Amino acid sequence: MARVLSLFRLQPFLALVGSKNPRLCKMSMDSRAREVFAAAVEAVQPDTVVRQSIECKEDSVIINGQRFALKHNLHLVGFGKAVLGMAAEAERIIGDHLVKGVISVPHGIQQTLQQHGKDNLLLKENSCIKVMEGAKHNLPDSDAQKAAEVIKQLASELTEEDLLLVLISGGGSALLPAPIPPISLQEKLDVTRRLAGAGATIQELNTVRRALSFLKGGGLAHYAHPAQVIALILSDVIGDPLDLIASGPTVRSDMWPEEVLSVLERYKLLNSLPASVKEVLGRPGPRWRENKDETDKAENVLNAVIGSNSLALNCAGRRARELGFRPVILSPGVCGDVRSVSRLYGLLAHFGCSREEPPPEIAAEVLRLGPEVGVESWDLCRTMQVLGEGRTEGWGATCLLAGGEPTVELTGNGRGGRNQELALRVGLEMRGLQLPPKGPVFLSGGTDGQDGPTEAAGAITDGGLYEEALAQKLDINNFLTNNDSYTFFSHLSAGQHLLVPGLTSTNVMDVHVLLIPPIPINIR
Ligand SMILES: Nc1ncnc2c1ncn2[C@@H]1O[C@H](COP(=O)(O)OP(=O)(O)OP(=O)(O)O)[C@@H](O)[C@H]1O
Ligand SMILES: O=C(O)[C@H](O)CO
Structure with missing residues (x-):
């Protein structure tokens, strides 16, 4: 009965996130991620x-x-x-x-x-x-x-x-x-x-x-x-x-x-x-x-x-709602090594896209990573609860938002930035994780419009990144070892994954957007 009631209350929202809104139907997940990022930047002009x-x-x-x-x-x-x-x-x-x-x-x-x-x-x-x-x-x-x-x-x-x-x-x-x-x-x-x-x-x-x-x-x-x-x-x-x-x-x-x-x-x-x-x-x-x-x-x-980053995330959340997502703000204080941060987003993507109750090991690893990446256990539990509800209650699509400033330990001499490297690594973590028609999608961007010494602010990736790179004869691991994420994304599909808003005249660190589509009814 409770389930029926909660679905009843959600009807207007579900109508929006489902395939009935023709304007939203035409927008790809990538362009919606870009719009959410743009709203974050706009809020802190x-x-x-x-x-x-x-x-x-x-x-x-x-x-x-x-x-x-x-x-x-x-x-x-x-x-x-x-x-x-x-x-x-x-x-x-x-x-x-x-x-x-x-x-x-x-x-x-x-x-x-x-x-x-x-x-x-x-x-x-x-x-x-x-x-x-x-x-x-x-x-x-x-x-x-x-x-x-x-x-x-x-x-x-x-x-x-x-x-x-x-x-x-x-x-x-x-x-x-x-x-x-x-x-x-x-x-x-x-x-x-x-x-x-x-x-x-x-x-x-x-x-x-x-x-x-x-x-x-x-x-x-x-x-x-x-x-x-x-x-x-x-x-x-x-x-x-x-x-x-x-x-x-x-x-x-x-x-x-x-x-x-x-x-x-x-x-x-x-x-x-x-x-x-x-x-x-x-x-x-x-x-x-x-x-x-x-x-x-x-x-x-x-x-x-x-x-501040919080203000940017709140406004991004409002835009995400207009675009048909249920927004959830993880934290404006994500920091730590980009490898741990990418692992966390990869796990959350798997958690959110899981068709059945995800194995408890996922939640345990998410909670273990929390202190390494500056995120409180409480915020991680709250986020996993929302992602879980998305699955069990049929909430539809979710937009997970976070911000902060992860770090990259430079070992190579390629061109890149922490946002592009994070997006690349999250793409790898989400390998094979693709729900029809497309998703999940991850975007990482510097709100100043510049990521390291490159003209891009960041990049957008999804679970098909590895195969896409393979088909184009690009060896992701070589690029990663050389911290060459900008060169990688410039070559991949003619730079389509890059986020290049130009200089934005503001700076409240980085914004991360993880869009998780609704799990299609027939495969739930
Ligand atoms: N090739 C690279 N690959 C990955 N990250 C890199 C690379 N080169 C530089 N970086 C990272 O980019 C960051 C410096 O870039 P940027 O100038 O955007 O810094 P910032 O901290 O955002 O500066 P500010 O916020 O003061 O404008 C550093 O964190 C550095 O580790
Ligand atoms: O100017 C500075 O010290 C840094 O940008 C941090 O505010």
């Missing part, structure tokens, strides 16, 4: 997230439920890959209450946006915001250092009558280098580059960056004191940790030398540190010695995350 978070009303601005009086007293600074579009929208909303601004953005970004016709992400001609481009190849350079100095100067001149709007997005660390003397820019760059090369995580990297910088780890907010600081943050770090995104320039973080030294020791850099770095790490007291106000008063700071 820099202008959209700013528009959704700032409201101007009767000479005041409301952010996160807090009201601040506007009296032609608003200054703006920003740093990060998505900040140009954020600043353009903020200026449109705030109008002439905005007195002055400076943003540090990636080299060449204005030209790129112009070429792509993204005028909505560009400043108006007579804007009062100064744009400074720098950090070629995402590395701090003297242009970015100049921008950091101008930003520091602007912040230092503010009074308690002023508001400082700080726009922050991924890539902000490289765009705001302010090494504490006597550390030179080159020395700071060397330390961070060696750490990154040795496999340090972004958490470890930014812990060290914070300790060597005037502006990171709350330094910017400190310089802006006594002005009210409002930071709007587009997060590109798992868990949205305020103190780590762009190394937290508006988040006061106490520096523990032991913590920094233990990171440096872990990657065997302790003995080869420049004398300047050792000296700065050995100093007691606050880092902001040359500040106008030496006393360490509490700053007036509001930090608000206005865009």
